[in-house]
Amino acid sequence: MGKRPFLGWFVTPGALCALGFAAAMAAVLQYAFRAHIPGSLEVGGFTWANFEGMLRPLYATVFLQTVWLCALTAFFSLLLGYPLAHALVHARSTAWKSVLLVVAVTPLFLGEVVRTYSWLTVLGNSGFVNGALLWLGLIDGPIQFMFTRFGVALALVHVTLPVMVIMLAAALSHIDRDYERAAHSLGAGPVRSFLTVTLPLSMPGILAGTGTAFAWTFSAFATPQIIGGGRVNMVSNLVYQLGFSSFNFPFAASLSIVGLALTAAVLGLLRIGTMRLERVGT
Amino acid sequence: MAAEPRPALQVDGVTRRFGAVTALADAWLKVPPGEFLTLLGPSGCGKSTLLNLIAGFLEPDQGEIFIDGALVTEVPVWQRGIGMVFQNYALFPHMTVAKNVAYGLAARRVPREEAARRVAEALALVKLTGMEERKPRQLSGGQQQRVALARALVIRPKLLLLDEPFSALDRNLRGAMQVELREIQRSLGIATVFVTHDQGEALSMSDRVAVMSEGRIRQVGTPEAIYRRPADRFVAEFVGDVNRLPARLVAVEGETALVECGACRLSVPAAPLAAAAAGTAVDLFLRPEQIRTAPPGTPGLTEAVVAARAFHGDHADLHCDAPGMAQRLLLRVPGHAAEGPGARLALLPDPSADAVAFPISG
Numbered sequence: 325m326g327k328r329p330f331l332g333w334f335v336t337p338g339a340l341c342a343l344g345f346a347a348a349m350a351a352v353l354q355y356a357f358r359a360h361i362p363g364s365l366e367v368g369g370f371t372w373a374n375f376e377g378m379l380r381p382l383y384a385t386v387f388l389q390t391v392w393l394c395a396l397t398a399f400f401s402l403l404l405g406y407p408l409a410h411a412l413v414h415a416r417s418t419a420w421k422s423v424l425l426v427v428a429v430t431p432l433f434l435g436e437v438v439r440t441y442s443w444l445t446v447l448g449n450s451g452f453v454n455g456a457l458l459w460l461g462l463i464d465g466p467i468q469f470m471f472t473r474f475g476v477a478l479a480l481v482h483v484t485l486p487v488m489v490i491m492l493a494a495a496l497s498h499i500d501r502d503y504e505r506a507a508h509s510l511g512a513g514p515v516r517s518f519l520t521v522t523l524p525l526s527m528p529g530i531l532a533g534t535g536t537a538f539a540w541t542f543s544a545f546a547t548p549q550i551i552g553g554g555r556v557n558m559v560s561n562l563v564y565q566l567g568f569s570s571f572n573f574p575f576a577a578s579l580s581i582v583g584l585a586l587t588a589a590v591l592g593l594l595r596i597g598t599m600r601l602e603r604v605g606t
Numbered sequence: 607m608a609a610e611p612r613p614a615l616q617v618d619g620v621t622r623r624f625g626a627v628t629a630l631a632d633a634w635l636k637v638p639p640g641e642f643l644t645l646l647g648p649s650g651c652g653k654s655t656l657l658n659l660i661a662g663f664l665e666p667d668q669g670e671i672f673i674d675g676a677l678v679t680e681v682p683v684w685q686r687g688i689g690m691v692f693q694n695y696a697l698f699p700h701m702t703v704a705k706n707v708a709y710g711l712a713a714r715r716v717p718r719e720e721a722a723r724r725v726a727e728a729l730a731l732v733k734l735t736g737m738e739e740r741k742p743r744q745l746s747g748g749q750q751q752r753v754a755l756a757r758a759l760v761i762r763p764k765l766l767l768l769d770e771p772f773s774a775l776d777r778n779l780r781g782a783m784q785v786e787l788r789e790i791q792r793s794l795g796i797a798t799v800f801v802t803h804d805q806g807e808a809l810s811m812s813d814r815v816a817v818m819s820e821g822r823i824r825q826v827g828t829p830e831a832i833y834r835r836p837a838d839r840f841v842a843e844f845v846g847d848v849n850r851l852p853a854r855l856v857a858v859e860g861e862t863a864l865v866e867c868g869a870c871r872l873s874v875p876a877a878p879l880a881a882a883a884a885g886t887a888v889d890l891f892l893r894p895e896q897i898r899t900a901p902p903g904t905p906g907l908t909e910a911v912v913a914a915r916a917f918h919g920d921h922a923d924l925h926c927d928a929p930g931m932a933q934r935l936l937l938r939v940p941g942h943a944a945e946g947p948g949a950r951l952a953l954l955p956d957p958s959a960d961a962v963a964f965p966i967s968g
Contacts, residue, residue, distance in 0.1 A: 502694060502696035503699075505663060505683075505692070506690070506696035508684045509661060509683055509688055509689070509758075510689075510709050510713055510757065511684050511710050512709070512710075513684050516713060520709075521698055525698075525699070
């Protein structure tokens with residue numbers, strides 16, 4: 325390193341970016357502890373009021389709703405993602421593998437807004453699902469999917485699924501196939517060998533995938549904004565409303581900080597869980 | 607005629623292809639109860655394919671497989687009643703030694719007290735009593751192998767399959783484990799199919815050896831028969847060290863044929879030479895210990911010059927150059943024999959030599 329000092333210059337762009345991010349974070353952090361002066365973009369002196377205000381039912385509910393939606397999303401992406409990842413890793417033909425990979429990962433390459441708008445055409449009152457059900461005569465009037473927690477959760481699962489599948493597939497592909505073969509040779513059928521061997525050995529992947537899905541969903545904005553239509557709010561939507569409708573930057577900043585802390589706490593807990601798992605086995 | 611005992615394993619004309627490659631062509635095998643049979647061959651010879659077909663991890667394109675008299679060609683692995691030791695042991699890393707060994711019993715819904723008793727017995731058999739609560743990664747390679755063996759044996763399989771189980775062990779441990787495995791196998795009287803590419807291991811451990819190459823079983827026989835009467839040149843060259851000398855077919859008389867090499871005439875099995883006419887050139891195969899040395903000038907197979915001598919304690923290997931031979935000749939002489947590099951020798955066949963000859967290929 326010392327003999328090629330010019331290499332140090334390549335760090336400059338990265339360092340500048342890091343500096344920018346750090347400055348922004350510092351700004352948000354200091355805003356969070358400032359008093360809001362109604363009708364003005366200027367902020368007042370130091371205060372804890374923003375964090376106290378968060379405990380009011382109106383905001384606390386949004387936090388609870390966010391955590392609940394994150395948990396639901398993580399759980400259902402795990403439920404859907406595991407079989408997909410398993411099939412992806414164990415597929416014999418490369419063609420089938422490619423098909424599965426495309427199906428699993430495509431949502432990642434569509435912008436969040438485009439993806440969310442496509443759900444409008446599926447879930448809307450005159451959308452595909454209601455249209456089909458009406459045509460079949462199974463329902464008399466359209467079912468309300470839009471602006472419901474179910475609709476938001478569905479779209480969030482769609483957004484989160486690729487991340488979950490990629491993380492689970494990585495974990496599953498690292499499990500030696502001989503474990504499963506050994507279980508079969510010892511008399512365990514596919515279900516037993518899955519439950520007693522493959523599933524426990526993929527636990528680190530499950531924890532990592534669930535944690536990431538949780539954190540990934542916590543910052544969701546466009547999906548609850550469009551599908552929720554203001555009736556299903558998550559923390560980001562609240563931050564947006566407070567910041568750009570009420571111009572209450574200090575409160576918006578404190579909400580962001582708490583959201584960030586909550587995400588970090590969840591990831592930390594998962595890390596501890598994974599470490600314990602590693603100590604026990606694998 | 608006495609009824610033949612029901613074979614523990616029977617492979618009837620099994621063929622398996624992977625795309626355009628025939629991994630195993632028309633394999634026939636019968637393993638009687640209690641026999642230790644080795645599938646021996648270089649990598650890619652089809653031995654692992656055959657083992658996987660017997661275990662049920664692969665399905666044959668043609669042919670049938672019977673285990674203990676029952677047709678199992680369509681039966682899934684978990685219902686075949688086999689025990690298998692994998693090359694990497696495949697011990698479940700998240701389970702203790704006891705849980706690993708008990709796995710097959712749990713799958714068979716053996717009552718808990720009986721399972722505990724059988725796990726203890728199996729661990730005693732492989733001398734691992736006291737290790738019950740260890741995790742596989744806390745064990746040495748040899749101990750892991752014992753657990754794998756106990757796990758495969760505790761379910762009292764009809765057939766034990768061993769996939770190169772010694773390849774991960776160091777040399778000293780390997781020898782001890784080979785002896786021990788064979789003792790356990792014999793005491794339980796369990797029919798065993800063992801896969802290896804190590805011909806020394808195959809000769810020392812097996813009741814019978816099936817030598818394989820290019821997807822075919824070339825010869826099945828006792829280690830002695832394989833070593834002394836190889837059926838073709840592949841078997842002769844793959845099993846043990848061997849010298850190839852140019853010779854000429856003199857005559858075929860019933861079961862034996864007479865070949866001439868240098869000033870010597872040797873009788874060899876006639877079967878491999880059935881298609882050759884008298885007078886044609888053939889390759890004569892002699893083991894290193896079947897060649898004697900004599901002072902130069904003695905009429906013999908050929909004259910040779912010692913190029914190198916490797917001392918092995920009880921014996922020494924002499925690598926010799928002989929005129930007109932592309933390959934060096936290998937002689938195994940007693941360790942106290944004095945011939946060193948540069949010595950001129952005449953080579954004679956041992957009177958009791960089991961020489962074989964094959965038509966020149968290609």
